[in-house]
Amino acid sequence: MKVLVAVKRVIDYNVKVRVKPDNTGVDLANVKMAMNPFCEIAVEEAVRLKEKGVASEIVVVSIGPKAAQEQIRTALALGADRGIHIETDEEVQSLEAAKLLKSVVEKEEPKLVILGKQSIDSDNNQTGQMLAALTGMGQGTFASEVVVEGEKVNVTREIDGGLVTVALNLPAVVTTDLRLNEPRYASLPNIMKAKKKPLESMSPADLGVDIANRLSTLKVEAPASRQAGVKVADVAELVDKLKNEAKVI
Amino acid sequence: MSILVIAEHDNSSLKQATLNVVATAKAIGGDIDVLVAGENCGAVAEAAAKAEGVNKVLVADNAAYGHFLAENLGELVAEVGKGYSHILAAAGTTGKDFMPRVAALLDVAQVSDIMRVESEDTFVRPIYAGNAIATVKANDAIKVITVRPTAFDPVAAEGGSASVEQLDVVKDAGLSSFVNEELAKSDRPDLGSAGIVVSGGRGMQNGDNFKMLEQVADLLGAAVGASRAAVDAGFVPNDMQVGQTGKIVAPQLYIAVGISGAIQHLAGMSDSKVIVAINKDEEAPIFQVADYGLVADLFEAVPQLEEELKKVL
Ligand SMILES: Cc1cc2nc3c(=O)[nH]c(=O)nc-3n(C[C@H](O)[C@H](O)[C@H](O)COP(=O)(O)OP(=O)(O)OC[C@H]3O[C@@H](n4cnc5c(N)ncnc54)[C@H](O)[C@@H]3O)c2cc1C
Numbered sequence: 001m002k003v004l005v006a007v008k009r010v011i012d013y014n015v016k017v018r019v020k021p022d023n024t025g026v027d028l029a030n031v032k033m034a035m036n037p038f039c040e041i042a043v044e045e046a047v048r049l050k051e052k053g054v055a056s057e058i059v060v061v062s063i064g065p066k067a068a069q070e071q072i073r074t075a076l077a078l079g080a081d082r083g084i085h086i087e088t089d090e091e092v093q094s095l096e097a098a099k100l101l102k103s104v105v106e107k108e109e110p111k112l113v114i115l116g117k118q119s120i121d122s123d124n125n126q127t128g129q130m131l132a133a134l135t136g137m138g139q140g141t142f143a144s145e146v147v148v149e150g151e152k153v154n155v156t157r158e159i160d161g162g163l164v165t166v167a168l169n170l171p172a173v174v175t176t177d178l179r180l181n182e183p184r185y186a187s188l189p190n191i192m193k194a195k196k197k198p199l200e201s202m203s204p205a206d207l208g209v210d211i212a213n214r215l216s217t218l219k220v221e222a223p224a225s226r227q228a229g230v231k232v233a234d235v236a237e238l239v240d241k242l243k244n245e246a247k248v249i
Numbered sequence: 250m251s252i253l254v255i256a257e258h259d260n261s262s263l264k265q266a267t268l269n270v271v272a273t274a275k276a277i278g279g280d281i282d283v284l285v286a287g288e289n290c291g292a293v294a295e296a297a298a299k300a301e302g303v304n305k306v307l308v309a310d311n312a313a314y315g316h317f318l319a320e321n322l323g324e325l326v327a328e329v330g331k332g333y334s335h336i337l338a339a340a341g342t343t344g345k346d347f348m349p350r351v352a353a354l355l356d357v358a359q360v361s362d363i364m365r366v367e368s369e370d371t372f373v374r375p376i377y378a379g380n381a382i383a384t385v386k387a388n389d390a391i392k393v394i395t396v397r398p399t400a401f402d403p404v405a406a407e408g409g410s411a412s413v414e415q416l417d418v419v420k421d422a423g424l425s426s427f428v429n430e431e432l433a434k435s436d437r438p439d440l441g442s443a444g445i446v447v448s449g450g451r452g453m454q455n456g457d458n459f460k461m462l463e464q465v466a467d468l469l470g471a472a473v474g475a476s477r478a479a480v481d482a483g484f485v486p487n488d489m490q491v492g493q494t495g496k497i498v499a500p501q502l503y504i505a506v507g508i509s510g511a512i513q514h515l516a517g518m519s520d521s522k523v524i525v526a527i528n529k530d531e532e533a534p535i536f537q538v539a540d541y542g543l544v545a546d547l548f549e550a551v552p553q554l555e556e557e558l559k560k561v562l
Binding site: 011013016017019026038093094095098117118120121122123124125126127128129130131132133134136137138139140141142144154157158159160161162163164165166167168169172177178179214215216217218219220221222223226228229230231232234235236238239241242243246248249 | 259316318319320323341342343345346347348349350351352353354356357358359360361362371375376377378379380381382383384385386387388389422423424425426427428429430431432433441445469477480481486487488493494496501502512513519522523524525531536537538539540541542543544545550553554557558560561562
């Protein structure tokens with residue numbers, strides 16, 4: 001079966017983000033960018049499905065500026081077979097991203113679409129679910145285990161109270177949580193091979209999708225910062241302070 | 250304006266987060282209806298009808314909603330919600346699952362995890378793991394919103410007298426079915442709404458050592474949480490993870506034991522009133538946000554803490 005994986009280029013998770021002085025956003029100039037960590041888990045899962053003989057082809061798609069091709073190449077180096085780049089320099093919000101992905105799904109007709117549960121920049125946690133609704137597919141969000149059996153996929157989901165397993169008809173959408181797998185690193189020979197894998201580029205207009213934003217960001221500010229407090233000498237002093245100074249116990 | 254709040258519950262009791270979301274609805278202003286979708290969830294509907302400020306409780310009681318499958322809830326809420334100006338749910342794993350489907354079916358954007366209401370269409374939310382705070386305006390006619398419950402003080406659970414109306418809307422998308430669940434059983438308070446949280450990280454070394462934290466937690470009436478590293482290592486289950494991609498907590502007191510203080514962890518707990526850090530590395534970033542820091546080996550400090558607490562509590 002064919003698996004479609006969507007990946008996003010975001011700020012590297014180790015980077016300490018800084019809000020721009022004019023409060024229009026965060027400073028992304030000269031900042032290290034990378035594949036969203038949850039998308040790495042999505043790629044890894046697809047590759048494992050291929051290694052198990054469940055998936056026959058992995059198509060990776062990314063929406064974003066020209067540079068997002070780096071993340072597509074990374075996915076190709078990790079084992080995806082071909083890439084689709086929907087190129088735009090505009091900000092694409094979740095609903096519009098889902099509509100773009102829907103048109104790719106209609107063209108590619110994958111049996112399984114795997115996405116990260118959230119991107120660590122906008123922290124929205126929406127796109128996979130929206131894509132599933134728009135395409136009339138079932139969804140297994142926050143997945144910690146994915147088992148394909150015939151025309152169904154069983155997805156174990158990390159929920160607030162523990163774990164729940166649902167069975168979904170295929171085709172279906174899965175969004176990844178942290179415990180689904182541990183992504184591998186790309187080997188140098190595979191990075192070289194990835195350069196020759198097919199990568200098709202198109203624009204949102206080519207797909208007939210209007211990507212105008214529905215949400216306007218009025219301002220972006222730094223959070224109220226906490227001040228470091230005091231160091232206590234020992235446990236007795238700690239308990240005394242909690243009881244008599246902070247009065248929280 | 251008319252606001253539809255989707256109740257969070259387990260078919261038998263109303264989750265406190267619903268009261269926080271009703272408070273968010275009050276901050277927006279307008280008539281507030283609560284939708285209880287579940288199976289044999291009459292007790293939940295009764296509880297919701299008593300919540301302060303609720304006008305009407307709508308009940309969709311059907312096997313299709315018993316396990317909160319997003320495909321079915323999404324269709325139901327999109328249909329019931331289309332007559333409202335706002336649809337709100339808590340940003341827990343249930344709300345995060347079905348609400349984007351609602352938004353997509355209504356062809357509107359969703360505003361996720363709001364922590365403040367500026368006006369009926371403008372909301373404040375964290376981005377980049379809380380390292381930036383965005384003020385966003387929703388331009389669609391219907392606002393689909395998930396709410397960070399800890400950011401809003403709950404309305405009173407008692408005192409209201411809303412009418413209860415049964416809905417006859419059954420949406421079974423036929424796309425998904427429930428297989429099984431493994432729910433954590435604990436007599437401790439719920440992590441998301443506990444007044445005190447004691448969390449352990451990789452420094453705990455194994456799951457057995459978490460018993461030390463549980464003993465302290467039980468003295469304090471606290472919930473027990475964990476860092477991602479502790480969950481990934483299999484010390485404790487996933488529902489204990491605090492952070493950007495786990496649970497958001499804001500207790501009166503948060504005690505971080507053997508946790509370094511990565512930004513993704515801080516994103517889940519930095520709104521706590523008082524933060525205590527116990528860590529043997531005095532350079533650990535957690536000390537930059539801690540009100541009280543103790544540089545010590547946790548295997549000595551935690552048993553001592555238990556003894557000292559026994560003296561004063
Ligand atoms: C996409 C993404 C999402 C993430 N989401 C989350 C999230 O939601 N929540 C989260 O917590 N993390 C999250 N993380 C992980 C995060 O980046 C850190 O890796 C993690 O929080 C580290 O956990 P830790 O502090 O327990 O471990 P470490 O960073 O290894 O820290 C262990 C600490 O224990 C101390 N210690 C060790 N032994 C002792 C001892 N005997 N006595 C006292 N102190 C001791 C050490 O000094 C150290 O400071 C995420 C990461 C990514 C990439």
